[in-house]
Amino acid sequence: MKKILKIHRSIVIIIGIIAAITLLALTTGLRLCIVRTTSMEPTITPYSVCLVTTRVRYEDLSIGDIVVFTRASDGEKVVHRVVEMTDEGLITRGDANRNDDGVSVTPDTLFARYIMHIPYLGYIYVFVRTPIGVVTIVALFIALAVLNIATAKREEKT
Numbered sequence: 001m002k003k004i005l006k007i008h009r010s011i012v013i014i015i016g017i018i019a020a021i022t023l024l025a026l027t028t029g030l031r032l033c034i035v036r037t038t039s040m041e042p043t044i045t046p047y048s049v050c051l052v053t054t055r056v057r058y059e060d061l062s063i064g065d066i067v068v069f070t071r072a073s074d075g076e077k078v079v080h081r082v083v084e085m086t087d088e089g090l091i092t093r094g095d096a097n098r099n100d101d102g103v104s105v106t107p108d109t110l111f112a113r114y115i116m117h118i119p120y121l122g123y124i125y126v127f128v129r130t131p132i133g134v135v136t137i138v139a140l141f142i143a144l145a146v147l148n149i150a151t152a153k154r155e156e157k158t
Contacts, residue, residue: 029055034122039094047122052112066114
């Protein structure tokens with residue numbers, strides 16, 4: 001068992017990191033989302049990865065907050081700024097848009113509040129969700145396993 005763990009330590013470390021990130025997301029309410037459009041430019045560039053928190057109370061939102069909500073028409077998650085508060089709900093608009101979204105955020109459609117973003121990291125996310133991206137990830141894991149086995153055999157000889 002020790003030999004197997006030694007040979008595949010990099011894979012075990014990667015799986016451990018993925019498990020830790022998943023556990024962190026589940027316990028803290030932090031989530032990642034991708035902004036694919038130009039609607040939030042210049043604040044958030046297309047294909048940015050946004051860190052958001054789902055632990056947000058509707059009552060705590062204010063004008064100027066960037067929120068993530070579920071669009072009623074198609075169920076897509078949208079990242080836009082709160083521009084007005086009404087009795088019916090919050091009115092949002094993308095920073096680059098001329099027109100607002102109408103009443104788009106209610107307690108039922110609110111998903112999260114924006115914390116920060118990393119520009120262009122979303123391109124990687126989009127790539128790994130394609131068939132070529134999946135093959136690339138699998139190939140990297142296989143290469144990592146082969147490298148670990150080769151390193152372990154080399155260490156045995158010395």
